[in-house]
Amino acid sequence: MEEAAKLVDIAKYPIFAAEDPAAQRFYEASRKIYEQQGVLALAGFILPKAVAQMADEAAEVEPKSFKQVKHHNVYLASDDRQYPADHPRNRQLTTTNSTIADADIQANATLRAIYHCRELHKFIAHVTGKSGIYPYEDALSPLNIGVSRPGETLAWHFDTSEFATTLLLQAPENGGEFEYIPRTRSDDDPAYQRVGRLLDxxxxxxxxxxxxxxxxxxxxxxxxxxxxxxxxxxxxxxLAILTYDEKPGQRMNEFTQKKFYGRAA
Ligand SMILES: [Fe+2]
Structure with a gap:
């Protein structure tokens, strides 16, 4: 059996038996929840002992994380000069956090078995409606750990990628809550009024x-x-961040690497 199968609660989440009727029901139910709610959260997906090990390994490499203080609008885009600076399109927020790059995570880290698990890729592809799911292949971006120390926060934003796969390794004593408004906007509608109300x-x-x-x-x-x-x-x-694409062989470009990690590799 694959190493990943020992880390996942396979009784609750049968991702390693995709042909099994119970597994197929689980796949389908997961896809529906994701489609309807825009989010799928599988509590206890990783067994407690394995999570504790992953957290210990992450804490070990935490000093290598790259800290950033970023000023940004919620669309993570350059300002649009046709709107004033206090318009929801342009309003500036501040995010402070640190990221541990893939190259700084141990080569034999327990997390890697999950990131590269083919059954997990198939499951994610099914839920997100992709023909396939593949790991990134540059040195820095595939598997990351987001580090938020006391006082640090990720301010309101929309991601630039379609979806994100994350795994919480260690929760803070307080705060650090993930908050969201389901389906705030669409591709055609930036929802400035709705965003404005929130920012107010x-x-x-x-x-x-x-x-x-x-x-x-x-x-x-x-x-x-x-x-x-x-x-x-x-x-x-x-928070472990597992970055995938629907096409194999994707690499983050040097410009973006420098922005996220302070270096290129
Ligand atoms: Fe985000």
Missing amino acids: GDLSEVKTLAIEPGTLVLFQGRHSIHRVTPVKGNRTRL
Whole structure:
């Protein structure tokens, strides 16, 4: 049996028996939830002992993380000068966090068995409606760990990629909540009014996603605005970010690598 099968709660999440009727029902139910809600959160996907090991390994390489303070609008795009600076399109927010690049994660890290697990790729492809799911192949971007220390926060934004696959390794004592508004916008409609209400402090549409260490999350971040609230207490929030593409052989370009990791490789 594959190494990954020992790390996953396969009784609850039968991703290694795709031909099995129970597994097929699980695949289908997962796809429906993702389609309808824009997010799929599988609590306890990774077994507790394995998560603890992954968190320990991540903490070991945490000093190698690259810290950034970023000023950005929620669309993560250059400002649009046809709107004033305080317009929802251009309003500036501040994000502070650190990232551990793939090259700085141990070659034999437990997490890698999950990232490269073909059954997991098939499952993600099914849920997201892709013909295939493939790991990135440059040195820095495939498998990352996001580090949020006390006081740090990811401000409201839409992702530039269609969906994100994440796995919480360590939760902070307080704060560090993942908040979002499902399907805030579409490709055709940037939803400036809705975004404006949110940025003015109206949180009535905001949902909190229940995530604990070991929860695997597939999230459609391009259309659903989201943030991570400031981390409080002494414990750092550690989140594994598994970057995939529907085509094999993708590599992050040098310009983007420098932006995310402070270097290219
Ligand atoms: Fe995001």
